[in-house]
Amino acid sequence: PECIIHGPQWKIYPKEAGFAEGWRLAELEKLASDLEAAQLAKEREEEAAFARAVEALKADAAYADLEQGDARDGALAAKNIRKLLKAAFKTTKFSVRKSEYGCIYVRWSEGPSEDEVSEITDRFKTGTFDHYSDCARQEDTPWSKSFGGAEYVFTSRAEA
Template sequence: MNMQNAQAVVIGQVVSTVLYNRGRGVVFAIHGEQKPASVGSLSGVVSYGGNATFDIAFECGKISRALPESILHGRQWSIFPEIKTAEEVQHVVDHAMAEEHREAEKHEAEEQQYRAECQRFKTAPEYSALSQDKKGAVQVTGNIRKELKAKFPGVKFSVRKRSYDSISVNWTDGPTEEQVREITVKYRDSYFDGMQDMSVSCSSPFNEIYGGVGYVFIDRDYSDAMKQQAIGILMIKYDHLLDGEDISVARYNTGELWRIRQDYFGHGHGIHGEINKILAVITA
């Protein structure tokens, strides 16, 4: 579609866009010769043509520079007949410039703080045993293993690389999942955002020095001795509900106990689910 009726834009022209929450703005500079009659679009999506570019200051405090003429005349922009005076234009530009400067200073301060935190972590004595090599999941695997060994001596952990971006941690008895997660959570440097259908970075200064991955899976198991202890507690508490049913570690391990007394402990839970609850309590 060719936009034969498109008019040339002037300094002070009020425009607006739905993009990036910019809203209303004013054109304060035009670069090159305008050719609005050459502007068109393909299927109402891809814009083409034009020659000039435009600098626009927005009332929200943002600035767009060198916006192509084809984009300004596109579907996501509106051009209004209202023309601001030179003083009004300058007021909007000054406000936007001040906001731009403030944002730049804020960004620089955050960058300086980030770099300072990186340096602090690099020399932090509590992490002196950890690797600072840039080896991705391999580095994270080794560092988590070292931290867990130091924090929970005597507990055997299995810390394995599952993929380039994920680690799994498994152990029997010992600390709770919450206690282990206090160590592993700082190694996560990204997460999946279902709303955007993409991975989003949440990297920290700690990750810059000691590594990070997107996923750290933790899974605590229980020894047969601990399961037997939980079964003993269950049999004392609910003996009247068992009707001589064989409640054993072997049946727990094979998953048979899920179907026992679902009428009392809830569908999908049964005796197995109640044993899990007892295990969580006695091993907390």
């Protein structure tokens, strides 16, 4: 409709406008392609840094006893959580269960606090929930790519 053409968001230039507007357009196209190339280079560098971090974790001797893999279903993460908790808290008995897809529950009754256990288990979390947009998001980390991850890891200490 003609009312759209004559609205405030549109401007009709005469055919003679030519060179000046065309020159600005060429500058804008160059700027846009430069920005796109810079963004692509930044993304490639971030991917390379992520890959280097994964390789460094896999080669780290401190984690040699953990199973390696990038499974997101939580099974591998549960195995590795058991190993880390057993090494960190030798006298405490933990129950580490994968109940639903990508969800792990860690329970114990005596010993360390929830904060101490969460320092170990939070490494395996890949999921977050954004209350503003009401969306769940899952993001891989170098740790989850190396030793497995789970969308959610819940800790619960029962009082004795």
